[in-house]
Amino acid sequence: MQTHPILKRTAKVTQRTSDKLAIAYLGEEVTLSGPAAQLFGKMLPYLDGANDIGKIAERIGESPRRVQTLSEELGKTGLLSFKDLSGKMTTGEEFYALHRRHVNEWLQPIYNHPFWENVVTGKASRAQVLGFAFEKYHYIEGAYEHMAIAAANSTPEMMPHLARHFIEEYNHGDIYRKGLQSLFPNDTILRAQPLPSTRALVNFLSESAAKNSFGYYAGNELLQMTENTGDAGDSSSIDDFYAAMRKHYPYTDKIIDAFIAHTNADQKLGHENVFLEMCQSVPPLTSAEVDAALNIVRSMAEHLYLFMDGIDTFYARFPTIPRLPSDLLSE
């Protein structure tokens, strides 16, 4: 029997009419009406995990059976959870489903960032557009750091996945470098410095890789989901983005070729099922392990947003491109 229900912090309850309410959670909405809406409204102040079903029923003057039934139904949608008093473990496959659900929500601010629209409409500056290319290069080149650290610090069951990951992707930065060589000398590209926000993303990947193999890969999966999408709808909007970029910024032609070459290289690796296979191979996770891994994933989404926002904000305020390193006379 499930006890101690908790309404998820990110769920938003909206009273539509006197006997109808909606609960929005992770992009979906549950609507309650009539007696169910009235019952939920009475239960709402007690859905904090501190009260068991019997106590809630007693406080609101309802039968425990009604409170239990509604709690279980809402539990199936995910917007209500139950304080885990049983020490229940989460299987890798359950984690995979949980990961997918949250990641789709956490990626939304990245897809909605105004930078994309500014490029598509030609409002982005030269520094922002070339900055985007340089920062993508630095981020992909960062594989030498975080993927290597991940392989070197992996748990036994994660080692084959992380070793293969590094070996297959460490040289992908060269694809971006080739694009940048259409505008800058090789030595300049190699010496160029990333933005703090790009450095933040690479360093966060490296730090995660050193301390939590599974969490690192779960976070990396979020990044992969934005890179090697095989979804027809997503591919079409990426194509539209590149077409608009070529139109407004013709000097980025070779750079865009490199972007596309990288997407193709990623897709050829057939990595789309690797995370699921990895989840299937790990032992069941405690709730603390699930929280640790999903904290890394959520933070990865925030770092990816920071990466995008850094390009948009920093190059608007400090438009120097490329970002050459300091020497004894430069400062």
Place this chain on the structure above:
Amino acid sequence: MASLNQEFGIRRVYEAESRNASGVALKLSDREVDLGSKEYALYQKLAEEVPGIRSEKEIAADLGMSEPQLRRLLQAFASAGLFYRADTIPKTLSGVELHTLFNKVLPSWLNEAFSHPFWDKMMSGKGSRRLYSGWLIELYHYTRNANRHMPLSCAHTAEKKIKGMRAKHYAEEWNHYHYFLKALKALGFSGESIEGSVPLPMTLALSNFMRQAAREDIVSYSICSAVLEGTTVDRGAYNPYYETCAKLYDLPQESIAPIYAHLDLDVQYQHSDLFLDILSTIESMPAARAGRALEYGHQLIEHIWLWTDSIDKYYAIDGNSIPRPAFSQALD
């Protein structure tokens, strides 16, 4: 013949101040260069082209001049201090010489770090108690995260003398986050909510960047540490900020007093002298090592600017959690 990008370096311009029709004043760390509108356009073009792949001939043709004319123009800009010849960079320098150089550029660096509009917003009354509190929460995390990088710098230092200096610094600083916790409690936050919260990504990025420096080179780490100390030594610069915020946003005195106590302690320990003490032990270092250290120092300045930007953007939104709770499967 070397290409232009190998031959010339570009001085960092900290600010370009428009003088309306009469041109632009470019502010460098050691001078101000006034350029007319036409000269400024030429400077911008060269600053864009010099690091690029186009040949001298192509750049000259694009500017409608001959190659000798382009050379003369570059030389004129170099004489004004906007460019420099790469072959004039010294091959080596002493630790004390690096410190002298650092002292010369630090004011320009700090001006850049604090050039974010957040500060004017807070001082003009356009901020809020929420924004002030958010900034203080991130300052708490940043100070607490010293425990993630200060001991690491000792672990990665080979020289015994420097290792000892860094260890002493850590011993004196490790628990300073308590001052910020005390200030936050006075603002109404519970200790539990602050201690269990997670920092903004850019706050975490600051300590991750310091960890990166600690692993790479103790001189690079120490210049970052000196920049951070440089942000706290001048009480004259910070008191007005706290006093004004206290008045504008109705902050209790108990939320300000611990911060003053912390600033006073930093001054008392004389941590701002530590970088010179460390560099004094280094008789000579290659220019590349010193250049890399300067790069670390300046990137830390950029981190501070972007950190401020993140605080401003996140805490300005009323619906965002304050403090930010960690993810929990049960609660989220």
